[in-house]
C-alpha cells in the first residue's frame with residue numbers, strides 16, 4: 001500500500017476521543033513542527049479528558065523544551081533506548097511515517113500496529129500507522145492538526161495558562177513558523193498565513209516565540225561561528241558536480257576549547273555560506289576528539305533554473321555517510337586536515 005490517506009480526520013478524532021490513554025510520538029531529533037505536533041495532540045486529548053503523553057527521542061533541536069510547560073513529555077536518550085511502560089490503547093505518530101525516523105520506538109509501535117494512527121505532511125513513509133491522514137499540501141504537520149483539533153471539538157486556546165502560554169494554538173504556530181522558515185519558504189502559502197493569523201487571534205505571542213527559538217543561543221556559539229567563518233574557503237566544483245562553488249569550513253578541537261562552545265552548537269553553521277549566490281553546496285568538517293572522529297555535514301541548495309543541484313547524499317556516500325539529497329552527513333577516522341584535503345579533492349574531481 002502506498003503512503004497515503006486511508007481514513008478521515010473525523011474518524012481519527014473519534015478514535016482519540018474514545019481512547020483512555022494515548023501516547024504521541026514523532027521523528028527522532030524533533031524540530032519545531034515535530035514538537036509542536038506532539039504538544040498539540042497531547043493538549044487536545046487532555047482537553048477532552050483523555051490521558052495523553054508525548055514521547056520524544058532526543059537530541060531536541062533548539063530551545064523547543066521551553067514550550068512544553070506542564071504538558072507531559074518523556075525524553076529518551078537514543079544512546080540509552082527504552083520503551084513505554086504500561087497500557088496504551090492508542091498511539092499517534094505525527095510529522096513522520098518512516099521507520100528510519102522511529103528506530104527507538106519501532107519495536108513498541110510494531111506490536112501496537114492496529115492501534116497506531118498517523119498524521120503527516122511528508123510524501124514518503126511506511127506502514128507505521130494502520131490508519132492515517134497524509135496531506136502534503138500542508139506547510140507543516142501542525143497545519144493538518146488544526147483540522148484534527150476542530151474535529152475533536154477543542155478550542156485552540158485550550159491548555160493556555162494565565163499568560164496565554166502552552167496552548168494548542170502556540171504548539172500549532174510553532175510548527176507553522178519553523179517548518180516555513182518563519183513564513184519565508186515556498187511552503188508558506190496563503191493557507192499557512194491564514195492559519196497563523198488564527199493562532200495569533202487565539203493568543204499566541206509570536207515575538208516571544210521568535211526570541212525563544214531564534215535568539216536564545218549562547219555567546220560561545222557565536223564565537224564558534226566566527227571561527228568557522230574565518231576558515232571558509234570556496235572551492236570550484238569539478239564537472240561531475242556540475243561546476244559552481246562549494247564552500248568548505250572546518251572547526252578544530254581547539255576552536256571548541258578556546259571559545260567554550262559545545263559540539264552540538266555547530267548545528268546550523270553549515271548553512272551560513274549558502275547566503276552566497278555562487279555557492280551551490282556547503283561542507284562543514286568538525287574535529288570530534290571525544291568520539292575520535294571527524295564529522296562532516298553537507299548541505300546543498302535546491303535545483304536552480306537549469307534543474308541541477310548538488311546531490312550531497314551521493315557526496316556523503318563517498319565518505320561512508322549519507323542522508324538526503326540536500327542534507328547529509330558522514331564520519332571519518334582521520335586527521336581534520338587529511339579529511340579537508342579529501343573533501344577538496346573530491347569536489348574538484
Ligand SMILES: [Mn+2]
Nearest residue numbers: 033095141179
Ligand atoms: Mn514537518
